[in-house]
Each structure stands twice: as structure tokens, then as C-alpha cells.
Amino acid sequence: METRFIGDKKKAKIFDIKGPEGSVQIVFRHTKTEKSDKMIVDTVDYGQGPTDSWSEHGQLKELLMKFTGETFEDDRDPWLRSLFYSHQGPQAEFQHKGESRNGQVNRGSDSPTSNLESSELDQHPGGGYTLTINGPTDKLTVTKRRVEHPKFRRILGLNNGPKQCAICGNLISPAFLVAAHIKKRALASDDERKDTSIVVPMCHFGCDALFEEGLIAVHNGSIIRNKAVTVTDYVNSIIQSLIGKEVPKPYWGPLTEKYFSWHLKYHRGES
Numbered sequence: 415m416e417t418r419f420i421g422d423k424k425k426a427k428i429f430d431i432k433g434p435e436g437s438v439q440i441v442f443r444h445t446k447t448e449k450s451d452k453m454i455v456d457t458v459d460y461g462q463g464p465t466d467s468w469s470e471h472g473q474l475k476e477l478l479m480k481f482t483g484e485t486f487e488d489d490r491d492p493w494l495r496s497l498f499y500s501h502q503g504p505q506a507e508f509q510h511k512g513e514s515r516n517g518q519v520n521r522g523s524d525s526p527t528s529n530l531e532s533s534e535l536d537q538h539p540g541g542g543y544t545l546t547i548n549g550p551t552d553k554l555t556v557t558k559r560r561v562e563h564p565k566f567r568r569i570l571g572l573n574n575g576p577k578q579c580a581i582c583g584n585l586i587s588p589a590f591l592v593a594a595h596i597k598k599r600a601l602a603s604d605d606e607r608k609d610t611s612i613v614v615p616m617c618h619f620g621c622d623a624l625f626e627e628g629l630i631a632v633h634n635g636s637i638i639r640n641k642a643v644t645v646t647d648y649v650n651s652i653i654q655s656l657i658g659k660e661v662p663k664p665y666w667g668p669l670t671e672k673y674f675s676w677h678l679k680y681h682r683g684e685s
């Protein structure tokens with residue numbers, strides 16, 4: 415998605431948004447009073463002239479979702495706010511000077527200058543470097559979110575309190591658990607994507623990543639080593655600690671078996 419600032423209209427700003435479904439021009443403003451603080455969209459124009467009658471053209475939220483590719487799971491307000499304040503007049507070019515750090519870190523062959531062009535770095539006298547970045551370091555980016563993801567988290571009860579990780583079996587607090595796809599979401603059909611058995615909780619402490627990369631898989635309900643990949647001793651020790659563990663009951667059964675089986679074969683190059 416691309417956004418382009420077109421101009422100001424009294425206190426409103428006009429932006430062109432180019433998304434997967436074409437372009438839309440929105441005129442919107444930030445209104446702040448003692449009682450409320452919100453973003454108001456005045457008009458939307460997707461090629462048929464500006465309109466403010468959202469219901470005739472589909473609800474405003476749906477309209478924006480369609481053209482921007484954003485899913486607005488929660489609220490469109492933060493997104494509009496961020497877009498509104500992304501344009502603050504002509505941007506001054508500046509370099510952010512970080513504080514110099516005392517003490518050298520041995521980076522081996524990965525020194526900043528070996529991995530980045532000199533124009534991308536600014537060396538400061540105390541030693542160390544800062545990145546040469548023109549403009550603010552916070553940039554408005556919009557990613558396509560998975561519409562079903564928050565629902566999966568709720569179905570798995572991941573917001574309610576600690577749950578067992580389907581791989582290591584440890585009881586883990588919600589912040590460190592994801593609703594992980596057993597079958598890759600990108601390769602799942604629309605029906606499969608809606609199937610609640612396609613996801614199980616996995617933890618951030620290695621399980622999700624190792625499973626995602628196919629280094630481990632589930633066979634007959636137990637964790638096995640799968641894709642042959644060269645790893646460091648440390649990574650190997652994590653894999654070893656998982657091998658032979660049994661997937662806890664609710665996450666292994668007839669409903670999830672087909673997805674685990676797909677996953678195993680996929681990473682062996684058999685599907």
C-alpha cells in the first residue's frame with residue numbers, strides 16, 4: 415500500500431491511498447475537545463467523486479479495508495491518526511546522533527562497515543557508529559493482518575492465562591505464546607484457514623520457530639527431528655530437548671493429525 419499526501423483542506427488533510435483494490439482519496443481530520451479525541455473522515459473518493467454517504471457505498475470501515483488492504487481489527491482510528499501525523503510539512507533531513515558507547519563489542523567479521531555501505535553509517539569520535547537515516551525512525555507502515563488470528567487466540571484461550579505449549583508442553587504465559595499454524599497458512603485453503611484445528615499454541619522460546627522452519631515435526635503425536643539442516647550446537651541442544659516429547663492431548667488428535675502430517679511431509683519435500 416502506498417500513501418501520498420495531497421494537501422490540506424482547512425483543518426483536514428487529503429491523502430491518496432493506493433492499495434490492492436485500487437486507489438482511494440480520503441479527506442479526514444483530527445477533532446479534539448474536552449470530551450472527545452477522534453479522527454473524522456469527511457469524504458472518501460474511490461473514483462466516483464467524493465462521498466460521505468458510507469451506507470450507500472458499503473460501510474466506511476469496509477470501504478477503507480477494501481482499498482487499503484488494512485483489516486482494521488480493532489479500530490481504524492489509530493491507523494488514521496498515524497497517517498494524519500505522518501505528514502508534518504516538508505521533512506527536514508537530519509541525522510540521528512546516538513550516544514557513543516564505551517567499551518568495544520567483539521563482532522567478529524560482522525563489523526558495521528563490513529555489512530553496510532559507508533554512506534549508510536556515520537562514525538562518531540567516541541567510537542561506534544550511528545545509522546544514517548533521513549527523516550524520523552518511525553515510519554508509517556501498514557501490513558496485511560490475518561483476519562482470523564485474534565479469533566484463534568481467543569479460541570485457544572491464549573488471552574485468559576498460561577497455557578501449555580503444544581511442542582515443549584511447558585505452561586507459558588500468554589505474552590509468549592502464539593496461535594501457530596500447523597499447516598502453513600499461505601498454503602492452506604480458505605476452508606482450512608477457518609478450521610480451528612489448524613492452529614495450536616506454541617511458545618516463543620524456540621518451539622514456534624523450529625516448527626515453522628520444519629526442523630522438528632510431529633509423528634504419531636510425538637516430536638521428531640525432521641528437516642536435515644546444519645545447526646549450531648546450541649540449536650541442536652534445543653532440538654534434542656524436544657525430541658520424543660508427546661504433544662499434549664487437546665492439540666494432538668484426529669482433527670490436527672492431518673495438518674501435522676502435511677507439515678512433516680512438506681518439510682521433507684514430499685508434498
Ligand SMILES: [Zn+2]
Binds near residue numbers: 582616622
Ligand atoms: Zn514451547
